[in-house]
Amino acid sequence: MDSKSATIIASAAYLPPKRVENSHFETYLNTSDSWIYERTGIKERRWAENDVKASDMGLIAAKEALKKAQIDPKEVDLILVATMTPDQPLPSTAAIIQSKLEGCRAPAMDISAACSGYLYGLSVAKAFIESGMYATILLIGCEKMTQVLDPEDRSTVILFGDGAGASVIKKGGSGLRIDRVVLGLDGNLAGSLCIPNGKKMQMSGQEIFKTAIQKGVEIIELLMEQEMLSMNDIRYILFHQANIRIMQNIQKRLLIPEEKVPTTIGYTANTSAASIPILLQSIPHEKNHRYMSVAFGAGFTYAGAVFTSL
Ligand code: UT7
Numbered sequence: 255m256d257s258k259s260a261t262i263i264a265s266a267a268y269l270p271p272k273r274v275e276n277s278h279f280e281t282y283l284n285t286s287d288s289w290i291y292e293r294t295g296i297k298e299r300r301w302a303e304n305d306v307k308a309s310d311m312g313l314i315a316a317k318e319a320l321k322k323a324q325i326d327p328k329e330v331d332l333i334l335v336a337t338m339t340p341d342q343p344l345p346s347t348a349a350i351i352q353s354k355l356e357g358c359r360a361p362a363m364d365i366s367a368a369c370s371g372y373l374y375g376l377s378v379a380k381a382f383i384e385s386g387m388y389a390t391i392l393l394i395g396c397e398k399m400t401q402v403l404d405p406e407d408r409s410t411v412i413l414f415g416d417g418a419g420a421s422v423i424k425k426g427g428s429g430l431r432i433d434r435v436v437l438g439l440d441g442n443l444a445g446s447l448c449i450p451n452g453k454k455m456q457m458s459g460q461e462i463f464k465t466a467i468q469k470g471v472e473i474i475e476l477l478m479e480q481e482m483l484s485m486n487d488i489r490y491i492l493f494h495q496a497n498i499r500i501m502q503n504i505q506k507r508l509l510i511p512e513e514k515v516p517t518t519i520g521y522t523a524n525t526s527a528a529s530i531p532i533l534l535q536s537i538p539h540e541k542n543h544r545y546m547s548v549a550f551g552a553g554f555t556y557a558g559a560v561f562t563s564l
Contacts, residue, residue, distance in 0.1 A: 260380040260431075269415075271300070275298045294523075309335075333351060335395075336371025347364050370551050371551075373558070392421075392422055396528055431563075489540060489563070
């Protein structure tokens with residue numbers, strides 16, 4: 255690892271202002287605040303207004319990340335947008351965001367890898383930067399999950415929230431150096447979490463739950479082996495925020511101390527591809543530590559990353 259390594263030099267997050275507490279669902283579904291909290295760790299989530307799209311939230315997070323990085327939109331070489339809730343089928347959400355980033359002429363594309371989308375995007379950014387093809391990449395995870403949820407389905411509507419996160423990635427510099435990214439997919443589970451044409455999200459919750467734990471454990475063990483790390487060497491594990499019990503199960507199996515596992519699930523719910531950059535924004539930047547990140551989602555996609563904070 256050296257100054258050629260791709261590094262996240264700044265990140266930002268955006269959550270829409272409207273808070274929706276669990277009690278909202280009690281008014282029309284056979285559910286309760288205690289069921290939702292005990293089974294998921296979620297107390298509330300944010301919902302975007304009807305006229306707000308994933309690109310609008312992504313744009314806000316992107317502008318803030320560029321401002322923090324002191325990068326002008328003109329300097330961006332590539333925009334990657336991880337989303338499972340694009341504004342529309344065409345053009346890409348990335349193209350829509352590019353058109354609203356003043357002065358930006360960068361090529362742009364969407365990445366469809368569901369809740370693993372931000373880490374999938376990070377692997378693409380790392381490869382482009384370290385090959386020398388691009389110098390400055392803007393990676394955005396933005397989701398309007400409410401657009402794909404069936405309000406009458408109590409097993410999905412309670413789980414998700416809207417939001418966005420964005421990161422600026424460059425070669426070298428201070429921030430989070432991306433040491434390694436691993437990706438995986440089990441296509442046999444493609445039907446376990448899907449949005450069929452013209453329909454809302456359908457999920458086989460228990461199958462996703464079990465697979466997320468199994469793959470989460472496998473990824474952490476693999477990354478620890480590849481990077482020759484013990485649990486003591488890791489400051490934070492940034493889990494995709496899907497369900498507190500998924501994280502607790504993985505923690506228990508791998509003896510991960512609770513202080514290494516920050517969460518936002520209580521107030522964001524699952525924001526899919528936006529969840530890891532939102533979580534990243536919720537923790538203080540501590541220098542000279544190793545961080546890990548783990549994500550899983552529809553596909554069934556899974557991914558992991560190891561960083562050094564500089
Ligand atoms: O990024 C990946 C995205 N997806 C996920 O992360 C989902 C992973 N799965 C889960 O988080 C959990 O499976 C759920 C939270 C969705 C469900 O929790 P569970 O402990 O696995 O419950 P279950 O599926 O075993 O269902 C138990 C019961 C069922 O009723 P019956 O059949 O026993 O009568 C469900 O219909 O709980 C019922 N149920 C609910 N009850 C009250 C399902 N949703 C609700 C609800 N309120 N909101």
